[in-house]
Amino acid sequence: MSHDANFLTDNPELYEAQFPDADRLAARFVLDMLGRFGGGRELLDVGCGTGRDAACWTQHGYDVTGLDNSPRMVEHAAARCREADFIVADMREFDLGAVFDVVTCLDSAFLYCHSNAELDSFLDRCRRHLRPGGLLVAEMRNGSFxxxxxxxxxxxxxxxxxxxxxxxxxxxxxxxxxxxxxxxxxxxxxxxxxxxxxxxxxxxRLLFPQELRHVLEHAGFEVLALFDEPGPRTEPAWQPGAELRDGLAGDRLHLIARTVP
The missing domain is CATH 2.20.25 (N-terminal domain of TfIIb)
Incomplete structure (x- = not known):
C-alpha cells in the first residue's frame, strides 16, 4: 500500500508543532513498560514518525530501527537521529530480514490496519520480527470509549x-x-x-478490549497488560511507576503482549 500525501506527515516540523511532546512522555512510557515487563535492547518502532522517540531510546542504550510509510518522515527522522536506522515501508507488508526484542506501535498507528486481514498481516509481521518471548508495546484509541x-x-x-x-x-x-x-x-x-x-x-479501526485480546491471542501473543490509564496521552499524564488501571473505558488503550511458542 503506497504512501498517501498528508499535510502533517509531509511536513514533519509542522507535525511536531501540532502534536508536541517536549517531555518525551511517549518514549519514557515505553521505557517504563520495558522496565516492568522485561525486554532486550533491540527495538523496532513501527510508525516511527519524526524519530523523536527513537532519539530518546538510543540515548538510553537501545539499538533502534524505525519504520514509517512516509518518506518525508523517514528522511527527517534519519537526519535527527543518526544513531538509529530508518526504513520506508508499509506496516502491513514489511519484511526486514531481522529480528528484534521489542516492537513498538504508538499513537494509534496500530489502527491504520482497517480490515481483519490487515490486522492479521501486521501482527504476523510483528511476530516474525520478534525473538521468542519478544514484546509488543502498543498505544491506541479505545473503541469502548x-x-x-x-x-x-x-x-x-x-x-x-x-x-x-x-x-x-x-x-x-x-x-x-x-x-x-x-x-x-x-x-x-x-x-x-x-x-x-x-x-x-x-x-x-475501532477495537474493543476483548476483541483486541482475541486478535492478539489468535496471532500468537500472550497479553500481559491491557489498560486505559495512565498513558502518555491521558489526563492525568503517565508518571514513572504509576499504577496501571484497567477500567478500559478511557479514550486510550495501552497494550503489552509477548510472543508465545
Missing part, C-alpha cells in the same frame, strides 16, 4: 497553529463509520495565501 460517549463527536474542533511566521487554521471533524467499524476524520486546512482550503481524510 465511543459506546455512548460523544465527547469527541459533538462538533468540529477549531485550531490555529503558528509555524515559521504563518498561521495555519484547521477544522477537524470526527465521526463513526459503524458499518466499517472505523473512526473517520476530516481535517480542513487554510492559511494566508492558500488559494483554496486543503481537505484531508483519514480513519482508524
Amino acid at each position: 465511543f459506546l455512548g460517549n460523544t465527547e469527541l463527536l459533538d462538533g468540529p474542533r477549531e485550531r490555529t497553529l503558528s509555524w515559521e511566521g504563518v498561521s495555519y487554521h484547521s477544522s477537524t471533524r470526527l465521526w463513526i463509520d459503524h458499518a466499517e467499524q472505523l473512526l473517520r476524520r476530516e481535517r480542513i486546512w487554510d492559511w494566508p495565501g492558500n488559494p483554496r482550503p486543503l481537505t484531508q481524510r483519514s480513519a482508524w
Whole structure:
C-alpha cells in the first residue's frame, strides 16, 4: 500500500508543532513498560514518525530501527537521529530480514490496519520480527470509549497553529463509520495565501478490549497488560511507576503482549 500525501506527515516540523511532546512522555512510557515487563535492547518502532522517540531510546542504550510509510518522515527522522536506522515501508507488508526484542506501535498507528486481514498481516509481521518471548508495546484509541460517549463527536474542533511566521487554521471533524467499524476524520486546512482550503481524510479501526485480546491471542501473543490509564496521552499524564488501571473505558488503550511458542 503506497504512501498517501498528508499535510502533517509531509511536513514533519509542522507535525511536531501540532502534536508536541517536549517531555518525551511517549518514549519514557515505553521505557517504563520495558522496565516492568522485561525486554532486550533491540527495538523496532513501527510508525516511527519524526524519530523523536527513537532519539530518546538510543540515548538510553537501545539499538533502534524505525519504520514509517512516509518518506518525508523517514528522511527527517534519519537526519535527527543518526544513531538509529530508518526504513520506508508499509506496516502491513514489511519484511526486514531481522529480528528484534521489542516492537513498538504508538499513537494509534496500530489502527491504520482497517480490515481483519490487515490486522492479521501486521501482527504476523510483528511476530516474525520478534525473538521468542519478544514484546509488543502498543498505544491506541479505545473503541469502548465511543459506546455512548460523544465527547469527541459533538462538533468540529477549531485550531490555529503558528509555524515559521504563518498561521495555519484547521477544522477537524470526527465521526463513526459503524458499518466499517472505523473512526473517520476530516481535517480542513487554510492559511494566508492558500488559494483554496486543503481537505484531508483519514480513519482508524475501532477495537474493543476483548476483541483486541482475541486478535492478539489468535496471532500468537500472550497479553500481559491491557489498560486505559495512565498513558502518555491521558489526563492525568503517565508518571514513572504509576499504577496501571484497567477500567478500559478511557479514550486510550495501552497494550503489552509477548510472543508465545
